[in-house]
Amino acid sequence: MFGIPLALAGVFQYSVLFVILIAYLVYRKKVFAFWLIIQSIIGVIFSAYFMYIQLGVLKSICIYCTYSAIISFSIFFIINKVLRKERFDLRLKVISIIYQYVAKPIFFMFDPEFIHNTHIFFGELLGKTFLKKYINWKFNYQSSKLKQKVAGINFIGPVGLAAGFDYEAKLTQILYSLGFGFQTVGSITNLPYEGNSKPRLGRLPKSQSLMVNKGFKNLGVEKMSKKLSQLNFQVPLGISIGMSNNKSIKNTTIAIKDIINTFKIFEKYKVKNSYYELNISCPNLINTHTDFYKPVNLNQLFQSIKQLKLKKPVFIKMPIDKTDRNFLAILKTISQFIFIKGVIIGNLFKDRKSPLLNKQEVKKFKVGYFSGKPCEQRSNELIKLAYKKYGNKLMIIGCGGVFNSQDAYKKIKLGASLVQLITGMIYQGPQVISQINLELEELLEKGGFKNIQEAIGYENR
DSSP, X not given: OOSHHHHHHHHHHHHHHHHHHHXXXXXXXXXXXXXXXXXXXXXXXXXXXXXXIXXXXXXXXXXXXXXXXXXXXXXXXXXXXXXXXXXXXXXXXXXXXXXXXXXXXXXXXXXXXXXXHHHHHHHHHHTTXXXXXXXXXXXXXXOGXXXXXXXXXXXXXSEEEOTTSOTTOOSXXXXXXXXXXXXXXXXXXXXXXXXXXSOOEEEEGGGTEEEEOOSSOBOOHHHHHHHHHTOOOSSOEEEEXXXXXXXXXXXXXXXXXXXXXXXXXXXXXXXXXXXXXXXOOOSOXXXXXXXXXXXXXXXXXXXXXXXTOOXXXXXXXXXXXXXXXXXXXXXXXXXXXXXXXXXXXXXXBOOTTOTTSOHHHHHTOSSOEEOSHHHHHHHHHHHHHHHHHHTTTOEEEEESOOOSHHHHHHHHHHTOSEXXXXXXXXXXXXXXXXXXXXXXXXXXXXXXXXXXXXXXXXXXX
């Protein structure tokens, strides 16, 4: 058992490790770093097994095996300490593979709203248990190069959860552990709304998109403000506010009063949110009497909000289906109010005939509009336009089609200070947030940037 074959196995293991180490030092490729980590794990497993055979079965000690085990464990700990970032990267890639080939195919067999509600339930549950620390250890990657202060708010990372996913604020205690640098709950309205008629969610895998038809489904400002007032948050939290999806909102004046009341109630309860989002662009409302895209109506709304003298910044959720001219007209009105510090670009994709959407997938859904990859091109065009015209006045949050670090990096170089996602997480897995953080850090280094702020708008100056 402890003769020449075992000795040769040890020589082979250490020889392979040595060759991989030389290759890594010469070429500095990730593949060699990953191989080193995996090979060191193999060494530890076999050493532990042989030590068990010695002590547990044979009741004797092999000096060679003992020394070999000590060496294997030492190599393992050294490699894992030196290659900490690569080890984290490898872990995320393994989780990604498991999600893509095991978890996602199972999830996609079930109704999307059922899966959404199930994930929300377990996410809320995990946020209340000690397992949150374990998830934080396994998933959360942060970097000092990604930290920035924007609109007076300290963001530990550039990737946030967009409004529309956590509309009942059930995930506020767990999202930090996944690597999110900020989060938005809602949208929340003055009056509660149970949601539009089903289907409210649908999948378009070939289009890398989701059909969304919730229509501001939420519990209403009274319940949500009471709930949020009792919570503390590890990362900046935003509250998305919209107009109540109710037939009683018959004109612009009523709509403005409805929105203002929502702001007032959140302020009354002293919720510890860092910012507000104002969603003027939800396309799935039953109320068609109010158009806040018209500058006169938008100005009237902002004048009313101005009277509240909010101390927290407001960001405006923008449409992406408008022409450049109409989009700039909205931005012009926004830029005249100093309490508005930024814009989120943007909301859902509405063109059902677009080649960006698979025609057969679109035919399945008679209602709703679309998120994900179909939004990316127009979102990027409008980010570029907004930064060029108003980059000195308004901070930009890029939203739409962020599935990986390259997608996020593109938006940042066009002018976005931060990015938001939902659909990318659905299709890529919960590890994608930290993957973006980790790979963004590498992209910044390759681009010659010391930090994320240096990269903002680099391609658009």
